[in-house]
Amino acid sequence: MPRYMLIVEYDGTPFSGWQLQADRRSVQQAVEKAIGRFAGHAVRIHCAGRTDAGVHATHQVVHVDLDREWRPDTVRDATNAHLKPEPVAVLSAALVPDSFSARFSAIKRHYLYRILNRRAPPGLEIDRVWHVPWALDAGVMNDAARTLIGRHDFTTFRAADCQANSPVRTLDRLDVERVGDEIRIHASARSFLHHQVRSMVGTLAKAGAGRWSIEDVGEALEAKDRKRCGPMAPSAGLYLVGVDYGSADRRLHHLGDGHVEAHAERDDSESERSRNTERHLRGEPLQTQDDDRKGKAE
Secondary structure, eight states: OOEEEEEEEEOOTTSSBSSOBTTBOOHHHHHHHHHHHHHTSOOOOEESOOOBTTOEEEEEEEEEEOSSOOOHHHHHHHHHHHHTTSSEEEEEEEEEOTTOOTTTTEEEEEEEEEEEOSSSOOSSOTTTSEEOOSOOOHHHHHHHHHTTOEEEEOGGGSOTTOOOSOSEEEEEEEEEEEETTEEEEEEEESOOOTTHHHHHHHHHHHHHTTSSOHHHHHHHHHHTOGGGSOOOOOGGGEEEEEEEESSTTEEEEEOTTSBEEEEEOOTTHHHHHHHHHHHHHTTOOOOOHHHHHHHHHO
16 A cells, blocks of 8 residues: 655644544544545544644644555645645645654654734734733743753653653753744754643743743753643644654655655755745745755756
8 A cells, every 4th residue: 555645734723633533623534534535445644743722733744545556746636625624735745665654753843832922912813823912031031941952851841641651851952032023932852742842831931021030940840840830831822843754864855756765964954944934924835845946947
């Protein structure tokens, strides 16, 4: 059975989360139903990260096995046709080896959290940002974030019902920046605990508001006690924006024919992902590697 990798984006607002649920609307259910309609048989899809209710994605990765081989662009376009009017879209599809797993082959996951930090509430970004009307110091938040980077026991920032075997995780990146009225928190790790990103964001917001010191954030981490965590940030501001695959120095890239091949990681891959996230937030089309090569050729 041919296996396909899909890149999926969605607005998580109307869904109870990614994971299939018997009596609730989920992203997984919407995508499986759409693929099944065009493929003519029931399918089960597997994703890189199961997002919670209200969490969005600009770059969720999925793999699915089909009974027959289809052109990758047909898989993408036919699935999108059957997804309407759900706020879900397949951005690309590619044939991958049977050994590829959207979840277990991933070596890093990237999240973005958006805080609208102004007095006026959002008009156009309702359910897509966390509105914080009081002043936040992004510089202080960034300094506090430094205390959380590295390999730690993140029990303080772990949901009470988290099913992970261990609370120990290695946080590779936690950066905070201000862009106009918006504060953006970028988090990257091989894997995260349930509610870890939102719990860290809520804690950093307390530091940014001057209610906690940077030392307080470090002490909360060291306490390994969920009760020492700041308030959990709402799901509306959280986005899954990227997933990396391959060994430590290799990443999967799309080829023009819809197949996937491993290439040496490019130095500008991180910045390109960031640029595509910026384009998405402005409502502009994403730039692909093929587009980039075409532009350079022209």
